[in-house]
Amino acid sequence: xxxxxxxNKDRYSRARLGKLQTRRGVIDxxxxxxxxxxxxxxxxxxxxxxxxxAQIILGNAFHLYLKPGLEVMREFGGLHAFMNWEKPILTDxxxxxxxxxxxxxxTDEGVLFxxxxxxxxxxxxxxxxxxxxxxLGSDIAMAFDECVAPGMxxxxxxxxxxxxxxxxxxxxxxxxxxxxxxGIVQGAFYKDLRxxxxxxxxxxxxxxxxxxxLSVGEPFQVTKEILEYTVDLLPEDKPRYLMxxxxxxxxxxxxxxxxxxxxxxxxxxxxxxxxxxxxxxKINLKAAKFKYSKDPIDEECRCRxxxxxxxxxxxHLFSRDExxxxxxxxxxxxxxxxxxxxxxxxxxxxxxFKEFKExxxxxxxxxxxxxxxS
Amino acid sequence: xxxxxxxNKDRYSRARLGKLQTRRGVIDxxxxxxxxxxxxxxxxxxxxxxxxxAQIILGNAFHLYLKPGLEVMREFGGLHAFMNWEKPILTDxxxxxxxxxxxxxxTDEGVLFxxxxxxxxxxxxxxxxxxxxxxLGSDIAMAFDECVAPGMxxxxxxxxxxxxxxxxxxxxxxxxxxxxxxGIVQGAFYKDLRxxxxxxxxxxxxxxxxxxxLSVGEPFQVTKEILEYTVDLLPEDKPRYLMxxxxxxxxxxxxxxxxxxxxxxxxxxxxxxxxxxxxxxKINLKAAKFKYSKDPIDEECRCRxxxxxxxxxxxHLFSRDExxxxxxxxxxxxxxxxxxxxxxxxxxxxxxFKEFKExxxxxxxxxxxxxxxS
Ligand SMILES: [Zn+2]
Ligand SMILES: [Zn+2]
Numbered sequence: 001x002x003x004x005x006x007x008n009k010d011r012y013s014r015a016r017l018g019k020l021q022t023r024r025g026v027i028d029x030x031x032x033x034x035x036x037x038x039x040x041x042x043x044x045x046x047x048x049x050x051x052x053x054a055q056i057i058l059g060n061a062f063h064l065y066l067k068p069g070l071e072v073m074r075e076f077g078g079l080h081a082f083m084n085w086e087k088p089i090l091t092d093x094x095x096x097x098x099x100x101x102x103x104x105x106x107t108d109e110g111v112l113f114x115x116x117x118x119x120x121x122x123x124x125x126x127x128x129x130x131x132x133x134x135x136l137g138s139d140i141a142m143a144f145d146e147c148v149a150p151g152m153x154x155x156x157x158x159x160x161x162x163x164x165x166x167x168x169x170x171x172x173x174x175x176x177x178x179x180x181x182x183g184i185v186q187g188a189f190y191k192d193l194r195x196x197x198x199x200x201x202x203x204x205x206x207x208x209x210x211x212x213x214l215s216v217g218e219p220f221q222v223t224k225e226i227l228e229y230t231v232d233l234l235p236e237d238k239p240r241y242l243m244x245x246x247x248x249x250x251x252x253x254x255x256x257x258x259x260x261x262x263x264x265x266x267x268x269x270x271x272x273x274x275x276x277x278x279x280x281x282k283i284n285l286k287a288a289k290f291k292y293s294k295d296p297i298d299e300e301c302r303c304r305x306x307x308x309x310x311x312x313x314x315x316h317l318f319s320r321d322e323x324x325x326x327x328x329x330x331x332x333x334x335x336x337x338x339x340x341x342x343x344x345x346x347x348x349x350x351x352x353f354k355e356f357k358e359x360x361x362x363x364x365x366x367x368x369x370x371x372x373x374s
Numbered sequence: 375x376x377x378x379x380x381x382n383k384d385r386y387s388r389a390r391l392g393k394l395q396t397r398r399g400v401i402d403x404x405x406x407x408x409x410x411x412x413x414x415x416x417x418x419x420x421x422x423x424x425x426x427x428a429q430i431i432l433g434n435a436f437h438l439y440l441k442p443g444l445e446v447m448r449e450f451g452g453l454h455a456f457m458n459w460e461k462p463i464l465t466d467x468x469x470x471x472x473x474x475x476x477x478x479x480x481t482d483e484g485v486l487f488x489x490x491x492x493x494x495x496x497x498x499x500x501x502x503x504x505x506x507x508x509x510l511g512s513d514i515a516m517a518f519d520e521c522v523a524p525g526m527x528x529x530x531x532x533x534x535x536x537x538x539x540x541x542x543x544x545x546x547x548x549x550x551x552x553x554x555x556x557g558i559v560q561g562a563f564y565k566d567l568r569x570x571x572x573x574x575x576x577x578x579x580x581x582x583x584x585x586x587x588l589s590v591g592e593p594f595q596v597t598k599e600i601l602e603y604t605v606d607l608l609p610e611d612k613p614r615y616l617m618x619x620x621x622x623x624x625x626x627x628x629x630x631x632x633x634x635x636x637x638x639x640x641x642x643x644x645x646x647x648x649x650x651x652x653x654x655x656k657i658n659l660k661a662a663k664f665k666y667s668k669d670p671i672d673e674e675c676r677c678r679x680x681x682x683x684x685x686x687x688x689x690h691l692f693s694r695d696e697x698x699x700x701x702x703x704x705x706x707x708x709x710x711x712x713x714x715x716x717x718x719x720x721x722x723x724x725x726x727f728k729e730f731k732e733x734x735x736x737x738x739x740x741x742x743x744x745x746x747x748s
Contacts, residue, residue, distance in 0.1 A: 038694045039687070045698070046682070068665065068690045075666045076686065084682050291442065292449045308420070308458050312450065313413070316442045320412045323697065324419070 001180035002140065002207050004029075004239045004260070010353045014231065014258035017348035020239050022139045022180065024080075024088045027055045029239065029260035030348075032246065032341040033090060034267065034334050037063050039083040042268040043327040044334065046085050052303070052335045053342070055087060056139075058263050061132040062094030062124070066117050070135050078137030090263075091138035093129045093171075095145040095184070096212070096243070106146065108163060126170040138179055142210065143171040143201075145184040150217045157188040165200040172204055180207040182241060188213055189222055191229050198233035208239035211259075215244045220367070224253055231257045248277065248340055249366040252357055255344055267333030272326040274318045277336045281364045283311075285329060290315040303335035375554035376514065376581045378403075378613045378634070384727045388605065388632035391722035394613050396513045396554065398454075398462045401429045403613065403634035404722075406620065406715040407464060408641070408708050411437050413457040416642040417701040418708065420459050426677065426709045427716070429461060430513075432637050435506040436468030436498070440491050444509050452511030464637075465512035467503045467545075469519040469558070470586070470617070480520065482537060500544040512553055516584065517545040517575075519558040524591045531562040539574040546578055554581040556615060562587055563596055565603050572607035582613035585633075589618045594741070598627055605631045622651065622714055623740040626731055629718055641707030646700045648692045651710040655738045657685075659703060664689040677709035 001023060008017040018029040034041045034049060035058045041049060049057060059079050068082075076082040079089055098104065104113035110125030129144035145164045148157050164186045175181050183206035187193035202209060211230050214223050227242065234240050239261060242254045246264020254262055267277065274286040278298040283290075285297070296306035297314070305328045317325030347356035360366045375397060382391040392403040408415045408423060411434045415423060423431065433453050442456075450456040453463055472478065478487035484499030503518035519538045522531050538560045549555050557580035561567030576583060585604050588597050601616065608614050613635060616628045620638020628636055641651065648660040652672040657664075659671070670680035671688065679702045691699030721730035734740045 038690070038696055040691060040696050040698045043697045043701070045678075045701070047678075063694075067693055068686070072665055072686060072690070076668065076684075082684075082687055082690075084687070291446055294450065304419075304421075310450075310456075310458075312442070312446065313456055313458070316412070316446070316456075317414060319441055320437075322412055322414050323417045323700065324414045326697065327417070327419070327701070 001177060002239065004208070004237060006236075008348055008351070010348060011351065012354045013256040015255045015344075015348055015353050016258055016260070017345055018239075018260060020260070022056075022088045024086070024139050027088060028345055030251075030255045030341055030344055031055060031261050032251065032337045033058050033261060033263040034337075035060075035263050035265045036083070037265070038067070039064060039079060041334065042272065043323075043330045044268070046083065048331060049085070049334070050087070052331070053338050054334070057085065057087070057089055059089050059091045059136060059138060060094065060097060061091050061129055061136065061142075062097035064091075064136060065094065065128075065132045066115055070132065073135050078135070080137060088139040089136075090140040090261075091133045091136050091142065092243075093133065093142040093144040093184075094124060095129075095142075096147045098124050099147045099149065106163075108166065126167040127174045130171055130174045134176060134178060140180045140182060140208070141175070143168045143181065143183050143206070145186055145212055147213050147216070148186065148188045150188075152188065154188075154190060154193075157190060157193055161187050161193050161197045161200075164197065168201055168204055168206075172206070182206055182208040182210050182239075184210045184212040184243070185230060185234070186213045187230075189218060189226055191226070194226060194230045195233060198230060202233070202235055206238070208241060209234045210241040210243050212243050214242065215250065220249070223250065227254065227257050227259075231259065246337060248360065251337070251340065251344070252360055252366050255353075256357070267337050268330040271330035271333045274314075274325065274329060276329050277333050279363060279365070285311060285314045285325075286318045287315070297329070297332050298336070301332065301336065301339070303332050305329075305332040305335075375551060376613065378582070378611060380610075382722055382725070384630075384722060385725065386728045387630040389629045389718075389722055389727050390632055390634070391719055392613075392634060394634070396430075396462045398460070398513050401462060402719055404625075404629045404715055404718055405429060405635050406625065406711045407432050407635060407637040408711075409434075409637050409639045410457070411639070412441070413438060413453060415708070416646065417697075417704045418642070420457065422705060423459070423708070424461070426705070427712050428708070431459065431461070431463055433463050433465045433510060433512060434468065434471060435465050435503055435510065435516075436471035438465075438510060439468070439502075439506045440489055444506065447509050452509070454511060462513040463510075464514040464635075465507045465510050465516065466617075467507065467516040467518040467558075468498060469503075469516075470521045472498050473521045473523065480537075482540065500541040501548045504545050504548045508550060508552060514554045514556060514582070515549070517542045517555065517557050517580070519560055519586055521587050521590070522560065522562045524562075526562065528562075528564060528567075531564060531567055535561050535567050535571045535574075538571065542575055542578055542580075546580070556580055556582040556584050556613075558584045558586040558617070559604060559608070560587045561604075563592060563600055565600070568600060568604045569607060572604060576607070576609055580612070582615060583608045584615040584617050586617050588616065589624065594623070597624065601628065601631050601633075605633065620711060622734065625711070625714065625718070626734055626740050629727075630731070641711055642704040645704035645707045648688075648699065648703060650703050651707050653737060653739070659685060659688045659699075660692045661689070671703070671706050672710070675706065675710065675713070677706050679703075679706040679709075
């Protein structure tokens with residue numbers, strides 16, 4: 001259901017430029033995917049996502065199962081029609097969301113928990129997750145996995161890798177392949193468990209592979225080390241997706257290690273609190289020092305916000321708790337990450353990713369200047 | 375600073391079609407003016423107001439004086455540049471807002487109150503209101519008046535009319551006429567006081583006249599009666615502005631009585647709570663009955679929301695408390711009132727206002743079918 005085409009490889013790293021053919025058109029990789037958990041990227045109209053150049057967005061099986069529910073989704077004929085978005089959608093399986101619920105019971109069958117909406121008991125299983133995602137009609141579905149919380153024992157992580165593999169088998173066996181299906185490699189921060197998980201998951205008939213369980217609170221060096229180690233265990237001819245990353249430093253690290261896809265709620269979450277991503281680092285627009293500033297959020301940004309509004313005006317909106325403040329910074333941040341990733345693709349197309357990374361380092365966007373040898 | 379040109383008069387009522395020349399272009403009247411109290415129409419981008427056909431918006435002297443304050447306004451060169459809105463702006467004097475503060479002291483000098491933002495003591499005077507509005511650089515400024523709360527004694531209302539007249543004189547004497555200046559007729563619900571106020575205010579050199587102190591909680595029949603009575607006391611060659619109305623029934627009543635301009639926070643305030651204005655009356659999109667509805671908010675509406683999103687999707691957004699729900703209904707509501715007023719102008723241009731009113735009655739948008747005789 002998806003086909004990955006390699007277009008160019010970086011000489012100094014594992015970074016790669018490619019294209020991913022989906023049933024709703026081609027996506028340029030590496031790609032940043034804005035997150036629309038509840039069938040909306042917070043504060044942004046769907047046509048604004050298009051105007052910014054978003055090629056694919058995320059929906060969430062767990063949240064959309066709770067609300068509006070599958071009956072509504074069937075009535076509308078899927079998530080695309082429901083939210084009026086015609087480009088590709090990738091749906092998260094709900095694994096990560098279920099595991100962030102505190103009061104739950106994990107068995108080999110699935111996860112039993114109470115709905116955060118109405119308190120009713122729900123048993124989330126690999127089969128149910130597949131059923132939800134097939135009903136949502138996303139273009140890429142994710143296998144239902146167990147994402148281990150940081151701080152769990154090695155014993156638990158080991159058990160969890162086994163369970164994730166069993167669940168992956170059940171996903172493949174239940175799924176009708178009307179949409180692409182990606183497997184997820186787990187294994188916490190243990191290399192041997194990552195190796196085991198990767199071997200088991202990649203032996204199955206998935207259309208692409210994701211690395212889960214990273215960027216869950218661990219230090220940058222740990223993320224980087226496990227990422228480097230795990231990517232090598234994934235096949236070259238399938239797309240690779242690193243889940244839950246969206247800061248410029250992690251994006252560069254991901255791309256450098258051969259990741260093709262990534263997603264994060266970061267641009268809208270920090271945007272709602274007034275923090276903007278810029279080509280010279282983060283700034284917080286709530287700061288009083290911006291009160292008189294006629295400058296745009298980012299001089300180099302060509303987005304609608306930066307072409308129109310000043311830091312001073314946005315500071316004022318936040319000081320009055322006006323909705324438009326959150327909207328403008330969220331919009332700019334999504335635009336920033338889409339353009340940041342576009343710059344990466346341009347660099348990969350012109351064999352200048354190393355120079356791009358050096359530029360990022362000089363601007364303070366990333367912490368490490370050296371390209372790790374591949 | 376403004377010039378009113380009468381284009382057509384209705385045969386059955388005092389309704390009139392006109393044009394108002396301002397220093398930032400011509401406004402078609404009757405006109406609905408969206409309210410941007412804090413230099414933002416809540417949840418809406420400025421270019422979206424333009425795309426909907428807004429010709430003039432409101433700013434608020436009181437709120438903008440408190441935040442961001444005059445120093446910021448001077449630095450930016452006025453409200454237009456600050457918020458990036460190039461079309462006309464009318465600023466409210468702050469009279470209404472000051473009077474809705476509970477803990478205050480009204481003297482002939484002005485109104486002493488504590489800032490709701492930092493608790494500091496502020497003395498709002500006619501001179502300060504003029505200074506603020508000149509600094510904001512709006513195209514139409516309003517005189518600083520005393521808006522009497524409903525339920526005040528006749529004695530107080532009488533005293534207040536005298537004060538409003540004295541303050542009007544001080545506004546005229548202080549104002550530099552770099553912008554148009556409108557006087558405001560008060561007098562609560564007493565016809566003789568309205569007569570006194572109208573005689574005194576219209577004897578002064580104002581560019582237009584507003585009727586204040588209506589739509590403050592009184593029954594529709596009272597609004598209508600005082601409005602009918604008061605409009606007759608205003609000159610024909612100047613624009614007439616009824617403050618604070620925005621529901622279709624009050625708009626029709628206002629227009630029918632020869633009002634040219636009106637404003638209201640209604641479209642965004644009710645929009646944030648899920649209530650949409652439609653050509654068949656109000657609906658609340660939070661209602662569970664819309665969960666499966668693929669219909670737009672309003673079949674007849676050509677706005678961006680109704681061309682794209684369904685009632686079911688919007689119901690979902692409200693059920694998840696998603697910002698986009700508030701944004702979409704606010705947008706639709708503003709668009710609705712702009713189009714509603716445009717339809718009124720078309721009716722007046724084609725001598726069919728009576729038919730338009732009948733249509734509104736048949737649709738349940740207004741309560742009274744008969745055109746009152748003029
Ligand atoms: Zn920008
Ligand atoms: Zn509409």
